[in-house]
Amino acid sequence: MIEAKNVSKRYGETLVVDGVTLSLPVGGITSIIGPNGAGKSTLLSMMSRVMPMSSGNVLVDGLDVTTTPGDMLAKRLAILRQDNHITARLTVRELVTFGRYPHTKGRPTVQDREHVERAIEHMGLSALADRFLDEMSGGQRQRAFVAMVLCQDTDHVLLDEPLNGLDLKHAVSMMKRLRHAADTLGKSFVLVLHDINFASCYSDHIVAMRDGKVAFQGRPEDIMRPDVLRAIYELDISVQQIEGDWIATHYR
Amino acid sequence: MSASAPPVSPLRPLLVLGCVAVAFMALFMLVDVSGPWDFVLPFRGKKVATALLVGYAVAVSTVLFQTVTGNRVLTPAIMGFDYLYVLIQTCLVFFLGSTTVAGLDPRFLFGAEVIIMVAFSAMLHGWLFGMARGNVHLLLLTGVVMGVLFRSLSSFIQRVIEPNEFIFLQDRFFASFNDPEHDLLLLSVVLTLGVSVLGLRLLRACDVLVLGREAAINLGVDYQRTVSWVLALVAILVAVSTALVGPVTFLGLLVANIAYAVMRTYKHAFVLPAAALIAAIALVAGQFILERVFRLDTNPRVIIEFVGGAVFIAMLMRKATR
Numbered sequence: 269m270i271e272a273k274n275v276s277k278r279y280g281e282t283l284v285v286d287g288v289t290l291s292l293p294v295g296g297i298t299s300i301i302g303p304n305g306a307g308k309s310t311l312l313s314m315m316s317r318v319m320p321m322s323s324g325n326v327l328v329d330g331l332d333v334t335t336t337p338g339d340m341l342a343k344r345l346a347i348l349r350q351d352n353h354i355t356a357r358l359t360v361r362e363l364v365t366f367g368r369y370p371h372t373k374g375r376p377t378v379q380d381r382e383h384v385e386r387a388i389e390h391m392g393l394s395a396l397a398d399r400f401l402d403e404m405s406g407g408q409r410q411r412a413f414v415a416m417v418l419c420q421d422t423d424h425v426l427l428d429e430p431l432n433g434l435d436l437k438h439a440v441s442m443m444k445r446l447r448h449a450a451d452t453l454g455k456s457f458v459l460v461l462h463d464i465n466f467a468s469c470y471s472d473h474i475v476a477m478r479d480g481k482v483a484f485q486g487r488p489e490d491i492m493r494p495d496v497l498r499a500i501y502e503l504d505i506s507v508q509q510i511e512g513d514w515i516a517t518h519y520r
Numbered sequence: 521m522s523a524s525a526p527p528v529s530p531l532r533p534l535l536v537l538g539c540v541a542v543a544f545m546a547l548f549m550l551v552d553v554s555g556p557w558d559f560v561l562p563f564r565g566k567k568v569a570t571a572l573l574v575g576y577a578v579a580v581s582t583v584l585f586q587t588v589t590g591n592r593v594l595t596p597a598i599m600g601f602d603y604l605y606v607l608i609q610t611c612l613v614f615f616l617g618s619t620t621v622a623g624l625d626p627r628f629l630f631g632a633e634v635i636i637m638v639a640f641s642a643m644l645h646g647w648l649f650g651m652a653r654g655n656v657h658l659l660l661l662t663g664v665v666m667g668v669l670f671r672s673l674s675s676f677i678q679r680v681i682e683p684n685e686f687i688f689l690q691d692r693f694f695a696s697f698n699d700p701e702h703d704l705l706l707l708s709v710v711l712t713l714g715v716s717v718l719g720l721r722l723l724r725a726c727d728v729l730v731l732g733r734e735a736a737i738n739l740g741v742d743y744q745r746t747v748s749w750v751l752a753l754v755a756i757l758v759a760v761s762t763a764l765v766g767p768v769t770f771l772g773l774l775v776a777n778i779a780y781a782v783m784r785t786y787k788h789a790f791v792l793p794a795a796a797l798i799a800a801i802a803l804v805a806g807q808f809i810l811e812r813v814f815r816l817d818t819n820p821r822v823i824i825e826f827v828g829g830a831v832f833i834a835m836l837m838r839k840a841t842r
Contacts, residue, residue, distance in 0.1 A: 313734075362786065363731075370739055374728075
């Protein structure tokens, strides 16, 4: 369980995240949506202790992220941010093996190797496992990073825009894989998503942010309503139920 | 596919490098001996030991610095270390006079230089790094500015100094590998080995730092603490090598990038010894070829710096066009 209590982030006079109190459900997929600059990524970074918060605190399974030793948290919570740039040349397998570091401190055992191969296979990268990251497309690279985070084998997995740079096919397969991991392995995913229809179709819970605050939260059918979406995005969005999913059309 | 497959084992290139290094050291020690062996061997042995030590310090400090900054065209020189060394020397001559400085116990001078340089970097890193909350770029920027400050201060003092004193001073900036005092060498070896043993604990955490700050934090590395320790290590190594033979600018850049290319792995356990061996080869082989083959009385560092500088420019150009 991840609980944020009155969390704020301030840059000088600007409040990016404004006193967010939030408790995220255990298990399943929670999506954070909202317009640019709503503070979604910042909140995610603070929840995962990658960015220090200006005030408030975050508890992960009751552990305060600012005071708990980093290696202890790394076994419970994994985060993948956007824009992962690495100067060294790494193969997919080398990158994914890093996911075992919290458990092995750099000395992977046979079991760890199996973990790595499973994560690579899960992300559909088996054929590319020995390929260098800089010889792959952006989408393939993105999947390799997600494989690393899955390989960390934590209860909580936080992904900042995991669909970034993925084409339709790979976006769908990424969401299916995350859904599968949530359902079969009992992991809790927190995703920052821009595509509200992906959020609607695959999430159990949606948190909508606006101006650094949580504007709405609830099940997809609670959020996917024209009045709610207008309040979030300042846009007239019609919502239709298609084959059981709530789909927003916002292209005109 | 075969081009992108990783090599069988990184141990093989390491072994080859080791053999080449030993071969050049043996050549340097044994070829062309015209005096008595009991004089020539210790005399040349000291040169080889100095080259090994300096090569090691420069290579290791550069690779670690590049890991921390996530940038492969930087060297610790950007933090203004070499100009701090120049400033210390200039101040000594200016305030004490060349005769006093020449009469000072070199061990004392060496110790003082190392302490001042380490203290400076501890202040810069500890204080600023804490304040900048682990922002390495802010740290670098401050280092660059401090470097300019040191350079301006030294060139100002050099302008008002007496010409004879200036010539004495200039001589000291280009201290070669040939004249380090025996005691200094021993002191440096002990210091370098000491910090290296302490640094071994950080080896695997350094591998994770290659992924960048956020990924390292995610994997449970205490980023701020690890980076501070690594930078302290770098400061001590640079201080030792600079106090021993003076500033070396491009050697580190050259050997670090050759090491990455040869080893084709991110693992510091392989890259660091490879870089150190390449540096040793460059220094010993350079000295050997210059002295014995071309019979030139030039300092090999001039040539190494020239090649290193050319590589640096080439790397910048390649980065710019990408």
